[in-house]
Amino acid sequence: MNTLSIVIPALNEAENLPSVLASIPFAELKDEGWQTEVVVVDNGSTDGTGEVARTLGARVVHQPARGYGNAYRAGFEAATGDVIATGDADRTYPFDALPRLLRTLVSHDVEFMTTNRLVDGNSEAMKTSHSLANYLLSAISRTLFRNDLRDSQSGMWVFRRYVWQRLDVRSTGMAFSQEIKNAATRAGYRYLEIPIEYRKRGGQVKLNAFRDGTENLRQLFEHNFRRTHPVRRPVLSNPAREYDPA
Template sequence: MNVTAVIPTINEEGTIGTVIDGLKQAVNGIEIIVVDTNSTDRTKEIAAARGAIVINESRKGYGRAYKTGLEHATGDLIVCMDGDNTYPTDIVRPLLDIIQMDAVDFISCDRMTLRTQHNYTSLHYIGNSVLNFTMRLLFKINLNDSQSGMWIFYREFYRKMGNLSYGMSFSEDIKIDAVRLGKLIEVPIKYGIRISKPKLKTWNDGFRNLFHLFIKRIQD
């Protein structure tokens, strides 16, 4: 099957080249789409030089960037991950094998199981745990890492999903729909140490994601 990787970026010049090179080594012939959201550094130039398709998305929103990239994806299987080199590219090939051999629709990578204080702080662990608990309470969905940003899924499966958030809560939305519409499994990964400036605003985005879960449950 053909594979497309979709990577949202903003000011990732120090890492995007490594991510693209890693994906190319992992999957021969992979299509790589970088959706850049107003970077002011050389992210776009580096990505293009490495052979990625670069799409400019001036509208704000984590989910917006992914939706834009996924609209242009041509692969049967989709790999989604950040451009900051915190998610491992060398696990992509095994994950692609798993999703096909085990007849699942969606793989979400779990950062919590193998976490350390160096790559995943106690504050983020507590916040993620609260969101995991809330998802379990409201939707009866039990995940170790409801906020993970690395996923593997079929493009046709994604097309069945609707009403996904344009913001950071896209990450929890897509997992809720994946459980509702098919079979999701989590695979533990070793999360890397971030070297670029974090884009996540821990408190603001955490409360927004929590509030979004309640709104989504009411709308359902």
């Protein structure tokens, strides 16, 4: 069977985890040939997040150094699957869409797949300030890295584990999301962006639009001037085109 690791960073998400893990279609994934593990990264929670995740059958990794990037580093290090899928623990990302995403990954021979939340029908799930910041940062990211990704800030990705092992990603915080995309696309990995449903968050919003947006903007320009060692093989023609299910 193919092996899949679903890595979920979590900071004080005990109330959301039961719904999040229940939304993962384990039976369907197994029927389609995927042996699946769930790795929840407890990023210094104080509400029993790790204990809840463990009782729900997840493997728990503790990362006391807070930060979105720090959590993902620990989770990716612990992941054993040949393919890694990600998403937040706040109920916003559609883990039930994983079978469809994985079928696309395989059929399109993609190495790094990211998702686009900035599509019709998702506007009510995101604060206006966050939406504007996403559009602005994504536009700047496209201009600098020329990868045509419409949503540089999305936190749901599906990728081959070897891609992560060969990338130079340095961010410890929220900028990790844009950096891993830009590092993968600039290196020449075959990539694709897929539209997804984005849902209303459960619990407390932790994102600070001004602070995190300012740091992400700084990181974009720092990363743009960094030297990249490209993968020496062909990439897809117009690789970042949005997936057309038709």
